[in-house]
Amino acid sequence: MNDKKLRLLLKAASAFLVISLVFCIYAVCRNNSQKKYMEEQRLANETKLAELQMPTLEPEQENENDETADTEEAIVLEGDSVSVPSYNAAGTAKKVIVLDAGHGKSSSAMSADEKKSEGYVYNESKGSWGEWRHYKNGTFGEDCGGSGCTLTAPPNGSCWYPMGNGDRDTEPSVNLNNALAAQKYLEQMGYEVRMTRTSNEENPSMNMRVSYCFPNNDTTQTPDAAAYICIHSNAGGGSGTSYISLGGAYEQCFIPSDYIEKSNTLGQLINTKVAAASGLSDNSPIGSEEYLILFNKCPVPIAYMEIGFFDNSRDLGVLKSSSDAIGRAIAEGVDEYLKNN
Ligand SMILES: [Zn+2]
Numbered sequence: 001m002n003d004k005k006l007r008l009l010l011k012a013a014s015a016f017l018v019i020s021l022v023f024c025i026y027a028v029c030r031n032n033s034q035k036k037y038m039e040e041q042r043l044a045n046e047t048k049l050a051e052l053q054m055p056t057l058e059p060e061q062e063n064e065n066d067e068t069a070d071t072e073e074a075i076v077l078e079g080d081s082v083s084v085p086s087y088n089a090a091g092t093a094k095k096v097i098v099l100d101a102g103h104g105k106s107s108s109a110m111s112a113d114e115k116k117s118e119g120y121v122y123n124e125s126k127g128s129w130g131e132w133r134h135y136k137n138g139t140f141g142e143d144c145g146g147s148g149c150t151l152t153a154p155p156n157g158s159c160w161y162p163m164g165n166g167d168r169d170t171e172p173s174v175n176l177n178n179a180l181a182a183q184k185y186l187e188q189m190g191y192e193v194r195m196t197r198t199s200n201e202e203n204p205s206m207n208m209r210v211s212y213c214f215p216n217n218d219t220t221q222t223p224d225a226a227a228y229i230c231i232h233s234n235a236g237g238g239s240g241t242s243y244i245s246l247g248g249a250y251e252q253c254f255i256p257s258d259y260i261e262k263s264n265t266l267g268q269l270i271n272t273k274v275a276a277a278s279g280l281s282d283n284s285p286i287g288s289e290e291y292l293i294l295f296n297k298c299p300v301p302i303a304y305m306e307i308g309f310f311d312n313s314r315d316l317g318v319l320k321s322s323s324d325a326i327g328r329a330i331a332e333g334v335d336e337y338l339k340n341n
């Protein structure tokens with residue numbers, strides 16, 4: 001074989017090799033893309049099959065039916081009066097806090113049956129629905145009926161409290177928002193919280209509200225609440241946050257000997273926190289209202305908060321935008337009090 005022939009052969013061989021290589025690469029690529037296509041087809045088929053087997057899911061609809069919402073609240077209300085002992089992770093019983101959002105549904109919007117079921121009575125001689133301001137001295141739950149009590153009453157007032165005096169607009173919802181936020185934070189801190197109302201369509205009597213201090217609302221038992229926090233907002237010209245201080249004589253059963261001192265400490269601690277968190281000015285306590293029904297009926301230390309002035313537009317703006325911060329401040333105040341008392 002001469003050189004010329006050899007070179008020709010080598011050229012032919014290398015040309016063959018190059019062609020074979022290109023062909024191989026083409027074959028591999030084609031195989032891969034076919035595999036990919038088949039896999040996609042298989043997935044699409046599976047998805048179709050799964051969709052056919054699944055029930056059709058309608059997008060969840062906002063429940064705008066008030067009646068349904070009310071029914072749910074009624075169920076919750078019945079449930080939250082049942083106080084099965086609850087325990088912390090540490091195994092110790094949780095401390096119980098009663099949160100009372102002041103006021104509620106206006107008396108003029110309530111039927112006689114509603115008033116009755118909320119614990120109010122009709123007083124023939126006074127010609128009004130309402131409740132007695134006190135219990136008979138040394139008892140719990142025995143209405144004074146105008147005698148055998150401390151007789152403390154506001155100027156020109158008496159032992160009888162007509163429920164119409166507690167009618168408010170704007171305030172019930174402001175109070176409820178603050179109370180619901182406080183509930184959230186207290187529960188996060190490990191407390192058991194009992195709400196005296198959870199909607200603005202309720203307006204329990206004071207008798208009914210304080211019954212939450214007892215296991216299962218049973219006032220024949222010993223109260224098991226550690227504190228009662230009554231949440232209100234002020235009106236009548238002014239600005240800032242405060243609490244109403246206790247003073248004088250309280251004669252209802254179960255209160256500790258230092259009921260006044262403990263209650264005022266609790267009010268002060270909460271108010272300081274609320275002022276700092278909301279920016280509302282930290283006002284000195286409100287005196288001269290020692291006659292308030294709740295002070296005369298609550299069996300455990302009580303803080304009666306007057307947070308902001310709902311009839312002052314600047315304060316109302318704070319109340320509307322800061323209920324979460326206010327609720328957290330209430331919870332922190334309660335927590336600080338209970339760690340030392
Ligand atoms: Zn009385």
Ligand SMILES: [Zn+2]
Nearest residue numbers: 102171232233
């Ligand atoms: Zn109020």
